[in-house]
Amino acid sequence: MSRLPQDLTRFLFLVPYVAQxxxxxxxxxxxxxxxxxxxELATLLERVAMVGAPDGGPDELVEIFLEGGRVHVALPQRxxxxxxxxxxxxxxxxxxLAPLRANAPPSIGERANGLSERIAALASERAAAIGKDxxxxxxxxxxxxxxxxxxxxxxxxxxEQRAVEAEYWTAGRDELSTRRIEPAGLVQVRGAWYLIGGDxxxxxxxxxxxxxxxxxxxxxxDVDLEEARRRLEELDLGDGAVHVKVGERTFRWGSGGAAGxxxxxxxxxxxxxxxxxxxAKAAMVDEVRALLERYEGHEP
Amino acid sequence: xxRLERLLDLVHVLQSSREPVTLSALKEAFADYxxxxxxxxxxxxxxxxxxxxxxxxxxxxxxxxxxxxxxxDTEATYLPEFELGEEDRAxxxxxxxxxxxxxxxxxxxxxxxxxxKLGTDxxxxxxxxxxxxxxxxxxxxxxxxxxxxxxxxxxxxxFRYRRADGETAEREVDAYGIFLREGAWYLIGHDxxxxAMRxxxxxxxxxxxxxxxGPHFEVPEGFSVAEYRAASPLRWSVHEPVVAEVxxxxxxxxxxxxxxxxxxxxxxFRVETSNLDFLVDQVLSLGRRAELRSPPEARAxxxxxxxxxxxxxxxxxx
Numbered sequence: 001m002s003r004l005p006q007d008l009t010r011f012l013f014l015v016p017y018v019a020q021x022x023x024x025x026x027x028x029x030x031x032x033x034x035x036x037x038x039x040e041l042a043t044l045l046e047r048v049a050m051v052g053a054p055d056g057g058p059d060e061l062v063e064i065f066l067e068g069g070r071v072h073v074a075l076p077q078r079x080x081x082x083x084x085x086x087x088x089x090x091x092x093x094x095x096x097l098a099p100l101r102a103n104a105p106p107s108i109g110e111r112a113n114g115l116s117e118r119i120a121a122l123a124s125e126r127a128a129a130i131g132k133d134x135x136x137x138x139x140x141x142x143x144x145x146x147x148x149x150x151x152x153x154x155x156x157x158x159x160e161q162r163a164v165e166a167e168y169w170t171a172g173r174d175e176l177s178t179r180r181i182e183p184a185g186l187v188q189v190r191g192a193w194y195l196i197g198g199d200x201x202x203x204x205x206x207x208x209x210x211x212x213x214x215x216x217x218x219x220x221x222d223v224d225l226e227e228a229r230r231r232l233e234e235l236d237l238g239d240g241a242v243h244v245k246v247g248e249r250t251f252r253w254g255s256g257g258a259a260g261x262x263x264x265x266x267x268x269x270x271x272x273x274x275x276x277x278x279x280a281k282a283a284m285v286d287e288v289r290a291l292l293e294r295y296e297g298h299e300p
Numbered sequence: 301x302x303r304l305e306r307l308l309d310l311v312h313v314l315q316s317s318r319e320p321v322t323l324s325a326l327k328e329a330f331a332d333y334x335x336x337x338x339x340x341x342x343x344x345x346x347x348x349x350x351x352x353x354x355x356x357x358x359x360x361x362x363x364x365x366x367x368x369x370x371x372x373d374t375e376a377t378y379l380p381e382f383e384l385g386e387e388d389r390a391x392x393x394x395x396x397x398x399x400x401x402x403x404x405x406x407x408x409x410x411x412x413x414x415x416x417k418l419g420t421d422x423x424x425x426x427x428x429x430x431x432x433x434x435x436x437x438x439x440x441x442x443x444x445x446x447x448x449x450x451x452x453x454x455x456x457x458x459f460r461y462r463r464a465d466g467e468t469a470e471r472e473v474d475a476y477g478i479f480l481r482e483g484a485w486y487l488i489g490h491d492x493x494x495x496a497m498r499x500x501x502x503x504x505x506x507x508x509x510x511x512x513x514g515p516h517f518e519v520p521e522g523f524s525v526a527e528y529r530a531a532s533p534l535r536w537s538v539h540e541p542v543v544a545e546v547x548x549x550x551x552x553x554x555x556x557x558x559x560x561x562x563x564x565x566x567x568x569f570r571v572e573t574s575n576l577d578f579l580v581d582q583v584l585s586l587g588r589r590a591e592l593r594s595p596p597e598a599r600a601x602x603x604x605x606x607x608x609x610x611x612x613x614x615x616x617x618x
Binding site: 087096118123124147185209228266267284285296 | 356358376435552581585587588589
């Protein structure tokens, strides 16, 4: 594929972007934004260093140069704005926002929808013509089974800084219990929403059978949501990790997701097995035996 | 003069001029547009114009009583003034950061550039109540960019595919869409051998090859991955639909009602599915609280699954 469109796009972005920064922009920042190596950036700068009318004087040139590790631009009042979004940029932004548009707490979903519409209005004619179609076909999906009413109540509790009284099903223990939770935040991981409680405990929102607003809290719980998100993504690889063998390899799974681990292992249909700790393996075997007995023991 | 420089200069000239610029004037200004016959110059200029249009840079021809020539349509070309509020900015940063951290996310470069255009830094996601992460499997992530290209350009993809039951076969698919769901990337499209819509997990593909050229097909009118996938995986087209009967303890029935609808008075759901494996996984995840009652082949699949899992734990076949 020709490098031309990419270089043109980069140039048309580069000039106004650098021009907005009076002291220039570091090479490192441009490498990151343009996804380009230092050498490629130098080549690009060299190629476009003297853009202007072929028969124009030096004062009509767009001059772009590298000095002291920073890129500077001197321009005769041209190229002051970057181009509108192209197809890829529009699709990238819409895809990133998509999981917050569906099944989201109401105000988040509304904001994500509004932003998506504003972004579409900032696209080029061509991107607007084909971008929405392509955007609909490249998706990060959030399709957890959360009920909108539950999300709405949780969001209200967070905004109004109130506790909730909830009926929650703990999958690992197969236990439905009533509890009071002081909500600290909502985290979306792998398309499903989790409520983070004030004690940093996590609750999968689709497992709330009911949620009701409780009393106001004196102060908002102080919980590191980023840490909570990371732990959920890693399924909490703490001391209690479960080891699962798949083929010749063994993987560590977080003990925090015991039910999820067992579900995943079952879905491998014999291609995976829990190997340790013994209690986790025994729990899996007991569960499977009990179910086999039910299915083989009688006809429904 | 190289083409890149010529195009940039062309944009510059048209942008700088207060009046429309005629092709004759451009011929005089650009050595590249002179010398050859008029028709070949016009073709060269049209190619340049089309290349710029592909990038969203719009040249318009004006022909009225007072003026004739080309102008750069700045309104259509350049980003208009806009303002993002603090909450919009934070939400966008949160969403972008999650996408950029997702293995396989296909428009990483474009997303970075777009965020810079919006003046948003993906690290600027300091919002008290919300965090997002997608966490995709790394296996198959290397295929996603090529699959995305096939989707955007409407091209066919050929690959060797290993099904969940271990069977492998060559597939040729019209790439309608790709999506990330629960940590795995999927391609959805028309499978030529089966003459039907099918879903393929990227991690089970070997060396997908995207055909050149295109577009090679029309995407069915109204098709949207989000809408298609908004349906539960129960509706994924793996086999012909069957209706299964599943009993669920009423105490935990709320977990499946959204997907399965309402149970009858005895706690039995009638679930139509074209993806029995997924239903079996759902039923087994409810443990003793659920039982798949019919059809017999579905029960047999539950038993086969349980026996295979038991064998893996007792005999070590995993």
